Amino acid sequence: MAKLLDKQRYKCALAAMQTVQAIDRALPVLHSGPGCAQKLSDTNGSSGYFSPNIFPCTSINEKDVVFGGVKKLHSTIDNALKVIDADLYVVLTGCIPEIVGDDSGEVVSEFADSDKPVIYAPTAGFKGNNYKGHEQVIDAIIDQYLKKSDTKQKGLVNIWADVPYQDLFWLGNIRELEKLVSELGLTPNTIFGYNRGIDNINKIPEAEFNLLVSPWVGLSNVKKLERKFGTPYLHIKTLPIGATQTSAFLREVGEFAGVDKEKVESVIKEHEDYYYYLIGRYADLFLENRVINKQFTVVADAQYALGITKFLVNDLGLVPAKQFVVDDTPTKYRKEIEEEFKNLNFGIEAEVSFETDGYKIHEEIKTHDYHGYPLVLGGYYEKEVTESLKGNYINISWPVQDKVVFDSFYVGYAGGIRLIEDIYTVAVQRFN
Amino acid sequence: MAQGKYSGVRESKPGRVNDLGTTGKQVEADFKKGCLKRADRSFAQGLQCQQINSMAALMSLEDSVFVSHSPQGCVGCAIMAVDMYRVGQAHRGVKNIKNPRLIVTNIDQKSVVFGGEQKLKDAVKKAVERYNPKLVFVYASCASGIIGDDIDAICAQLGKDYPDTIIVPIHCEGFKSKICASGFDAAFISINKYILKNQPVEKEEGLVNLFAPTTVSYADQKEMERMLSLLGAKVNYIPFYSSLEKIRKIPAAQASTSICKVFADEFMKTLWEDYQIPYSHTVMPIGIRNTDKWYRGIAKVIGKEELVEEIIAKEHLRIEPLVKQLRERLQGKRVFICGGTGRSFAAAALIDDFGMELVGLETPTYDEDAQVDIEYLNNIHKDFVVDIANMQPFEQVNLINKIKPDAFIGVPEWAAKLGIPTTHVLDGKRPTMGYDGLLYLGNKIADQLENPGFNKKLAKHVKLPYKDSWYEENAFKYIN
Numbered sequence: 083m084a085k086l087l088d089k090q091r092y093k094c095a096l097a098a099m100q101t102v103q104a105i106d107r108a109l110p111v112l113h114s115g116p117g118c119a120q121k122l123s124d125t126n127g128s129s130g131y132f133s134p135n136i137f138p139c140t141s142i143n144e145k146d147v148v149f150g151g152v153k154k155l156h157s158t159i160d161n162a163l164k165v166i167d168a169d170l171y172v173v174l175t176g177c178i179p180e181i182v183g184d185d186s187g188e189v190v191s192e193f194a195d196s197d198k199p200v201i202y203a204p205t206a207g208f209k210g211n212n213y214k215g216h217e218q219v220i221d222a223i224i225d226q227y228l229k230k231s232d233t234k235q236k237g238l239v240n241i242w243a244d245v246p247y248q249d250l251f252w253l254g255n256i257r258e259l260e261k262l263v264s265e266l267g268l269t270p271n272t273i274f275g276y277n278r279g280i281d282n283i284n285k286i287p288e289a290e291f292n293l294l295v296s297p298w299v300g301l302s303n304v305k306k307l308e309r310k311f312g313t314p315y316l317h318i319k320t321l322p323i324g325a326t327q328t329s330a331f332l333r334e335v336g337e338f339a340g341v342d343k344e345k346v347e348s349v350i351k352e353h354e355d356y357y358y359y360l361i362g363r364y365a366d367l368f369l370e371n372r373v374i375n376k377q378f379t380v381v382a383d384a385q386y387a388l389g390i391t392k393f394l395v396n397d398l399g400l401v402p403a404k405q406f407v408v409d410d411t412p413t414k415y416r417k418e419i420e421e422e423f424k425n426l427n428f429g430i431e432a433e434v435s436f437e438t439d440g441y442k443i444h445e446e447i448k449t450h451d452y453h454g455y456p457l458v459l460g461g462y463y464e465k466e467v468t469e470s471l472k473g474n475y476i477n478i479s480w481p482v483q484d485k486v487v488f489d490s491f492y493v494g495y496a497g498g499i500r501l502i503e504d505i506y507t508v509a510v511q512r513f514n
Numbered sequence: 515m516a517q518g519k520y521s522g523v524r525e526s527k528p529g530r531v532n533d534l535g536t537t538g539k540q541v542e543a544d545f546k547k548g549c550l551k552r553a554d555r556s557f558a559q560g561l562q563c564q565q566i567n568s569m570a571a572l573m574s575l576e577d578s579v580f581v582s583h584s585p586q587g588c589v590g591c592a593i594m595a596v597d598m599y600r601v602g603q604a605h606r607g608v609k610n611i612k613n614p615r616l617i618v619t620n621i622d623q624k625s626v627v628f629g630g631e632q633k634l635k636d637a638v639k640k641a642v643e644r645y646n647p648k649l650v651f652v653y654a655s656c657a658s659g660i661i662g663d664d665i666d667a668i669c670a671q672l673g674k675d676y677p678d679t680i681i682v683p684i685h686c687e688g689f690k691s692k693i694c695a696s697g698f699d700a701a702f703i704s705i706n707k708y709i710l711k712n713q714p715v716e717k718e719e720g721l722v723n724l725f726a727p728t729t730v731s732y733a734d735q736k737e738m739e740r741m742l743s744l745l746g747a748k749v750n751y752i753p754f755y756s757s758l759e760k761i762r763k764i765p766a767a768q769a770s771t772s773i774c775k776v777f778a779d780e781f782m783k784t785l786w787e788d789y790q791i792p793y794s795h796t797v798m799p800i801g802i803r804n805t806d807k808w809y810r811g812i813a814k815v816i817g818k819e820e821l822v823e824e825i826i827a828k829e830h831l832r833i834e835p836l837v838k839q840l841r842e843r844l845q846g847k848r849v850f851i852c853g854g855t856g857r858s859f860a861a862a863a864l865i866d867d868f869g870m871e872l873v874g875l876e877t878p879t880y881d882e883d884a885q886v887d888i889e890y891l892n893n894i895h896k897d898f899v900v901d902i903a904n905m906q907p908f909e910q911v912n913l914i915n916k917i918k919p920d921a922f923i924g925v926p927e928w929a930a931k932l933g934i935p936t937t938h939v940l941d942g943k944r945p946t947m948g949y950d951g952l953l954y955l956g957n958k959i960a961d962q963l964e965n966p967g968f969n970k971k972l973a974k975h976v977k978l979p980y981k982d983s984w985y986e987e988n989a990f991k992y993i994n
Contacts, residue, residue, distance in 0.1 A: 084622035086637045087586060088644070089613075094587025109979075115656045115688040117563020122590045129927050131979050135905055139560035142689050147660060154556075161557030161992060165908055167981045177585060177657040178689060181626055207585030208621050208657055441644055462593060466613050481593035 084210075089440025089463040091383070091408040091480060092248065094207030097122040098215030102172045103132055104246030104253075106279030109168035111200075113155045113186055114176025116141035122212075124247055126482055138162040142178045151179055155189045163196055169280040170227070172219065173202040180206035201226040213299050213383075213409055216245045220303040223283060230311055231287035237268045239339070240289040240313075242300045244321075244385045246274050250482050254491025255321070259295060262322075262332060262494055265349045266341045287311045293335065295321060297384035297422070298415040319422055321389030324397040324498030325357045326427070353495045360499055367506060368398065374474055374509045376401045377452040381443055381460030382479035383409035384419055386492075387434070390459055390478070393498055395426045400457070402432035403450050406443050408461070408479070411436055447471070457505065474509050520780055522685065522700040524693040525552075530881035532692050534902035535909070535990025538875070538892050541900050545885045557992040561904045563688035566591070567697025568653055570728040571777075574599050576757040577648040579615040579641035583634050583665060584655030586620050598728060601943055602755055605732035615645050621657045630663050635672065642676045648758045651704075652683045659687035669708075680758070682708040692904060693879055695776040695855060698727065702781035705753070705761060712788055715765040722747040722816065723770035723791070725778035726754045729942040737948035738773060738799070741809060744825050745818045765789045771812040773947065774798055775856040775883060797887070798856040799947045800939060800955070801864030802830070802837065829949045837867055840956035844868040847963065850914055852876035852924030853939065859887040861923050861939045866894055868956055873919050876901040876910060901989070911978055912989035921963055933973030935966040 096118055099110035109132055112119055116139070123134035138161075140146070140154045155173070162171060171193075175186045190202040203222040205215045220242075241259050246252040253275045260270035271289055273282045292304040292315040304315035316338045322331035329350045336346035367373060378400050380387045387407045394400040402423075411419060416436055424431040437443055444467040447458065456473035458464050462483040468475035477484035478492075491497045524530060529545075533553040536544070544550050565588060569580060573595045582589050596613055603611045617640065619633040634652065641650050652665055665683040673681050686700040706712075722742055726735065739749045750767055752760050764770075770785055770793040772778045782793035794811035797804045806826055813822030847870045851861045858877040865872060872895040877884065880902045891898075899917065901909055907928045914922065914929050922929035926936030937959045945951040 084586070084620040086620050086633060086640065087618045088640065089616070090586055090589065090592070090618050092586065093590035094585045096587055097590060112560060115563060116561040116692060117566055117688050117694070118587065119560035120562050120591065121566065122587055124591075124593075131977070133927065135560060135907055135925075135927075136979060137560055139558060141558055141561050141692065142656075143692065144690055147689055157556040158558070165557065165981060165984045166979055168979065177655075178660060181657065181660050207587040208626050209623055211586055441640075462596065463613060466611070470610070481596070483593055483597050 085438055087438055087440075091438065091440070091461060092211040092213065092410070093122050095205035095210045095212060095215030095218065096174055096176045096207050097212035097248070098203065098205050098219045099134070099137060099174055100124075100212070100247035101216045101219045101245060102174070103128070104274040105170065105283070106275070106277060107131065107169040108279065109162065109166055109171050110137045111159055111162050111171055111173045112137055112139040112176065113151065113158070113173060113179050113184070114139060114142065115178055116143075118176050124482070126247065126250060126487065127253070128247070132168070136166075138166065147178060147182055150182060150184050152184050152186070152189050155179075155184065155186060156192065159189070159193055159200060163193070163198065163200075169198060170283070171198060171200040172222065173200065174205045176205070177207045180204060180209070199227055211410060212248055213245060216248075217300060217302055220300065221306060224303065224306050224310060227283070228287055228310075233288060234290055235269070235285070235288045236290065237339070238271055238285065238289045239263055239268050240271045240286055240292045242292060242294045242296070242304060244296050244299055244383065248383070248480050249385070250478070250480070250485065250487050251491050251493075254487070254489040255493040255497070257489065258491045258493040258497060262328070263293070263335060266332065266336050266339065266346060268339055268341070287313070289313055291316060291338065294318065297388055297419050298411055299385070301415070319388065319419065320392055321385045321493060323389045323393040323492050323494075323501060325354050325495055326396040327389070327392050328494050328498070329354065357495045357499065373506065374457055375452060375454035377403045377454070378457040378459065379403045379405060379447060379450075381406045381408060381458065381464050383407065384411050386459075386479055388419065388422055389492070390501070391423060391432050392426060393501065395430055395432070397498060398502070402430070403452055403456070404446060405432050405434045407434060407436045408438055408443070410438050474505070474512065476504055476508055520699070520703070522696055522703050523691045524696045524699065524879065525691055527881065530879055531902060532879055532904070533993050534880060534900070535993050536900045536902070538888055538895070538898045538900055541880060542885065542888050542892055545880070550880065553993050555906070555992045556994055559906055559908060561692060562694040564691050564694050564697030564700065565653055565655060565686040565688050567694045568684050568686035568701045570595060571698050571701045572651055572753055573614050573728070574602060574755045575649060575753060579617065579645050579647045579650050580653070581617045581619065581634070581637045581641055581650060582653045582655065583619045583630065583637070583658045583663065584621055584653070585657055586618055588655050589616060589618050592616055598942055602732060605943075606755065615641070615647070617641055621655070621661075626657065626661055629661060630658060631668055634663065634665065634668050638669075638672050638681060642679050647679055650679055650681045652681065654683070654685050654687050656688045659689070680709060694904070698777050699780050702778055702784075706781065706784055706788070709758070709761055710765060715762070717768065718748070718763070718766040719768065720746060720748045721750055721763070721767040722812065723750050723752060723764055723767040725770065725772035725781070726751060727774050727777040728754060729940055730754060730773055730947070731941060731943050731945060733945040734773070734947040734951060737945065737950050741948055742812070745813055745816065745821060747816060765791070767791055769793060769812065769815045771795075771808075771815070775859070776854070777856070797863070798860035800857070800860035801952055802833065802867045802949070804860050804863045805948055805952065833949045833952065836953055837956065840953070840960055841867070841869045843960040844870055844956070844963070846871065847920040848873045849921045849923060850874035850917060850919040850929070852910060852922070855879055855884070857939050858924070859884065862887070862891055864939070864952070864955065865923075867952065868959070870921070871895060872898045873917050874899040874901070874913055876903055876924070878902070878904040908980060908984065909989045911980065912985055912987065915985050921959065923959070928978060930969040930972055931976055931978050933966070933970050935963050935969055937962045
C-alpha cells in the first residue's frame with residue numbers, strides 16, 4: 083500500500099508529462115482533471131517551447147465523469163494535431179479517466195495514420211509516482227513507436243539517466259555523461275534536451291548497447307530494449323560525481339565497450355591531473371576544519387543519495403551520518419542499493435534508510451550527533467530543520483526553491499568541483 | 515441559510531458563463547438581452563483547478579495541518595505555497611520561519627477499489643499526534659470524490675476522537691468546477707459550517723473583517739490596514755496569515771469587505787444572512803478609480819461617508835501629481851490584459867489612470883459583476899476584444915498577433931515571445947493595491963515599456979509552438 087506522505091518528495095505518474103516535455107518537440111496531451119498540468123509543473127526551466135499551460139488538456143468535468151470523456155479526448159487530440167506544431171504527441175491519462183473506465187488506448191489507436199506519431203501512456207496518479215510514470219513513457223515509446231533496426235551502428239551508445247525535471251540537474255548531467263562517453267571514442271545517443279528529440283529516438287534501436295546510469299530508474303526500460311531489439315545493457319548504479327567515481331565509471335564503460343585500456347587511462351589521467359590541480363589550490367579550505375564539520379546527511383532520490391555519499395566520503399574525506407533515500411525505491415532493488423552504500427573507501431559503511439516520511443527523517447536528523455553543525459544536502463523541506471540546527475544546507479533534490487540551474491551539473495570530474503563550490507559557497511557565507 | 519443553498523460551484527449561479535469570444539460592446543448588449551449561452555471548448559489547454567485555491571486560501575493559518583485526501587500529484591506544486599508562506603513570514607518579521615504542515619494520504623490502486631477512508635483516518639491521526647494542531651483541514655480531490663469516500667463522516671468521527679482539534683472537510687474536487695475561484699467558496703462554506711457554526715459572538719465595536727486571498731503581499735496588507743484605520747476601523751485580516759482566534763472573531767465584526775471580488779463574496783452574503791453583518795462588495799482596489807470605489811464602499815457600510823471623502827481628497831492631492839508624471843510616460847499606449855476575475859477588471863480600470871487604451875481583455879468568467887465593469891470600460895474605451903477564458907494561451911497569442919498591442923498585462927510568457935512588452939498586476943510579494951501600490955505598478959509598467967529589450971530578443975530567437983495556419987484562424991474557433 084502506498085504510504086501517506088508528510089513532506090512529499092515526488093509527484094504522481096502523470097508528472098511524466100515532464101519526461102515528455104524534456105524531449106525536444108514532444109507534446110504531452112493530457113486526458114485529466116482541469117488542474118493537473120499546473121499542479122505537476124515546476125518553475126525550473128519549464129517555459130521553453132512547450133510549457134505546462136500549453137499542453138492540451140481535456141479538463142474533465144462532472145458530465146464527463148458520468149458519461150465518459152472519450153469524445154472530448156478525440157477532439158482534443160484531433161485539434162492538437164492541427165493547432166500545435168510537434169514531432170511526437172504523447173497522450174497521458176490522469177486519475178479520472180482511469181477510474182471511470184475511458185478506453186483512452188482505443189481513442190489513440192484511431193490516430194495511427196496521422197502525419198505525426200501519437201502514442202499513449204497510462205499514468206493515473208493513484209497508480210504510482212513520477213519515477214514510475216517516467217518509465218511508462220519510455221515504455222510507450224519502445225512499444226508503440228520504435229521499430230526494429232536491421233543495422234547496428236558501431237560505437238553507438240544510448241545513455242539513460244534519471245528523471246528530467248524531478249532531477250534538477252538532468253540537462254547538464256546528461257550532456258556531461260555524453261561528453262565523457264565520447265572521450266572514450268564512443269558515440270553517445272540521448273533523447274532529452276536541446277536538439278535531440280525524434281531523430282535520436284529513431285536511432286535507439288541501432289545502438290550497440292544501452293548505458294543506464296541510475297540506481298534503479300529505467301532498469302525495466304533497458305531490459306525491454308534488450309528483449310525487443312537484442313541490445314545489451316550496462317547498468318552503472320552510482321551517478322559518478324568527482325574523480326574516484328568518474329574514473330571507475332570510465333573504466334567500466336571502457337571495458338564493456340572494448341575500448342583500449344591505454345586510451346581509457348590516458349583520458350582518466352588528463353582529467354584527474356586537472357581535478358587535483360584545482361583541489362590542491364583549495365586544499366587549505368578542506369584541511370582547516372573550521373569551515374564545515376565532517377558529518378553529512380543526504381536526503382534525496384537514490385541517485386543523489388548514493389552518488390553524493392560516495393563523492394563526499396571517497397573524494398573529500400567526510401564521514402556519513404545516516405543517509406535517506408526518499409524516492410520510494412521498489413523493494414526489489416533496495417538490497418543491492420544498500421550494498422553500494424557499504425562499498426566505500428577505507429571500509430567505511432554508510433547507514434541508509436529508504437524513507438518517504440519527511441517527519442521521521444527530520445526527527446532523526448534532529449537527534450543525531452553530527453559532532454558539530456550538520457551538513458545537509460536535500461530537498462527544500464530540509465532547509466527548516468537544518469536552520470534550526472544551525473547547519474549548512476544545500477538544495478540538491480526535489481522540491482527545489484533555493485537554486486537556479488540552467489545546465490549546471492554534478493556529474494563527472496567537473497560536476498564534483500561544482501558540488502564542492504556549492505557546498506563551500508554556503509559554508510563561507512555563514513558564521514560557523 | 516445560504517450554505518444550504520449554495521454549493522460552492524460558481525457555475526451554479528444563473529447568468530454566469532465561462533467560455534466565450536466576443537467584444538466589450540457585444541457582450542454588454544448580449545448580457546442585457548439575456549442571450550449569453552454557456553459553451554465549452556472542443557480544444558483547450560490546461561486550467562487551474564479549484565483545489566489549489568482552497569489550499570492556498572488557508573495555507574498560512576497558524577497551528578494548522580493540511581491533509582490532501584488525494585494521490586501524490588495533487589500537491590505537486592506545494593512548493594509554491596511553501597515559498598509564499600516562508601516569504602510572507604520573512605516580510606512579517608518572523609524569526610524562525612516555518613514550513614506549512616502538509617500531508618498527502620496518497621490514494622492508490624487499492625483505495626480506488628476498496629475506498630481510501632482508512633488512509634484518511636491514519637493521516638489525520640498522524641497530523642494530530644505529530645503537530646498537535648488546533649485545526650486540520652481535509653481536502654477532497656477528484657479521485658476521493660469519484661470513489662465516494664465520505665470525508666464529512668470521517669472528519670465528524672475523528673472530531674470525537676480528538677476533541678482538542680477542529681477537523682474541517684473541504685469539498686474542492688477539481689472536476690466540479692472550471693472556475694478555480696470556486697475553491698475559495700468551498701473553503702469558506704466549511705469555515706462557516708465547522709468553525710463558526712452559527713454561534714452567537716459578542717460584537718466588537720469598530721471591528722471590520724478584511725478578507726484577503728493568498729496573492730496579497732504584506733505591503734498591500736499594510737496599505738489596506740492603513741486606509742481602514744484612517745476610518746477608525748480595527749481590522750480583522752483573514753484568513754491569510756491569521757489564526758483560529760481571528761477566524762472565530764469574524765462574527766464579532768461590525769462590517770466586512772474583501773480585497774478581491776471573487777474572494778469571500780459569497781461568504782460575506784452568508785455572514786449577512788447568519789449574523790446580519792453588512793458588507794461592501796465592490797472592486798479590487800487597484801488604480802485610483804477602483805481604490806476610491808473600494809474605499810467608499812466600506813466607508814458607507816460603517817457610516818464614515820463624509821470622513822472618507824476628506825481622506826480621498828487628501829490622498830488625491832498627494833498621489834495625482836505623481837500619477838501625472840507616470841501618465842506622461844504611458845499615455846496612449848494600447849494594452850491587452852489577461853488575468854483572474856478581480857485583477858483583470860481592476861487592471862483595465864487602472865490603465866485609465868495612465869491614459870492607456872484597452873484593446874483586449876481576457877478573464878475567466880462573465881456575470882452580473884463583470885457586466886458592471888464592462889459598462890464602465892465601454893464608456894472609456896473604443897470597442898475591445900473580450901475572451902472569456904481561463905488562460906488558453908493559444909487563443910491569446912492568436913489575438914495578440916492580430917491586435918499587436920503596445921503592452922501586455924498578465925501572465926507574460928506568451929505575449930513576451932511575440933515581442934510585446936509585458937508586466938503583471940499579480941504580485942504576492944510586492945505592492946499592488948491602494949494609493950501607494952498604484953505608483954509602484956505605474957513605474958513597473960513604464961520601466962518595462964522603456965526597455966522592451968528582453969522581450970524583443972526573446973521573440974527574435976524563440977518560436978511559439980503553434981502552426982502558422984493557427985494565426986490565420988478565428989481565435990474563437992473551438993468555442994462551441
